[in-house]
Amino acid sequence: MNKESLKLDYDKAYGKGVKLLESKKYYDVKVGLFILIGIQTGLRSIDLLNLNKSQIEFKDNGAVLNYTAHKTGKDGQAFFDTTISNAIQSINRDEIFFNELMKVQFSHTWINRRLKTVFATEYKSAIKQGLTRNVHSLRKTSGSYIYSKYGVETAREVLQHSGYNVTVAYLKETKENHLNKLENLFA
Numbered sequence: 001m002n003k004e005s006l007k008l009d010y011d012k013a014y015g016k017g018v019k020l021l022e023s024k025k026y027y028d029v030k031v032g033l034f035i036l037i038g039i040q041t042g043l044r045s046i047d048l049l050n051l052n053k054s055q056i057e058f059k060d061n062g063a064v065l066n067y068t069a070h071k072t073g074k075d076g077q078a079f080f081d082t083t084i085s086n087a088i089q090s091i092n093r094d095e096i097f098f099n100e101l102m103k104v105q106f107s108h109t110w111i112n113r114r115l116k117t118v119f120a121t122e123y124k125s126a127i128k129q130g131l132t133r134n135v136h137s138l139r140k141t142s143g144s145y146i147y148s149k150y151g152v153e154t155a156r157e158v159l160q161h162s163g164y165n166v167t168v169a170y171l172k173e174t175k176e177n178h179l180n181k182l183e184n185l186f187a
Helices: 010-022 026-041 045-049 082-089 108-118 120-128 135-150 152-159 164-171 175-186
Strands: 056-059 062-068 075-080
Touching: 010 026, 010 082, 010 135, 026 045, 026 075, 026 082, 026 108, 026 135, 045 108, 045 135, 056 082, 062 082, 108 120, 108 135, 135 152, 135 164, 152 164
Parallel strands: none
Antiparallel strands: 056 062, 062 075
């Protein structure tokens, strides 16, 4: 049985993604870009790995991604910032996650292994709890971040869940979490 994946801290994940992107090392750049797109779009791994530049409308303040989710068949749109937009525009082919060195598409297994090293501390902490941090953690991070800023309905829409209860259960939101947010808001 698969272990449940835990979300990451959005700001720390974003910082690690940018650092990898700026390293200029080929594989680090790809992993950094994967992290950044993952936490900003909430896309599933299969949809991330199959992204093409032709699906993207580049703008001055970032880019809009038009996609059809592999799992649900639903059309969706996502936005990402100029850091991601600029990195994608610098890629010399349509396929964003194509490994130019090996002449193959990057795989789910490969990216998962890389994420376990990038987030080694977070991964070890999750394992101690009988859980994990992996590719799916990027989707949970995105959903949780959007939820904290704009509420459950926006998170539900971005994650393409069928209803409110699915999103709440997915994000593990509890009455205690809600009370803590209210306390932070009003204290």
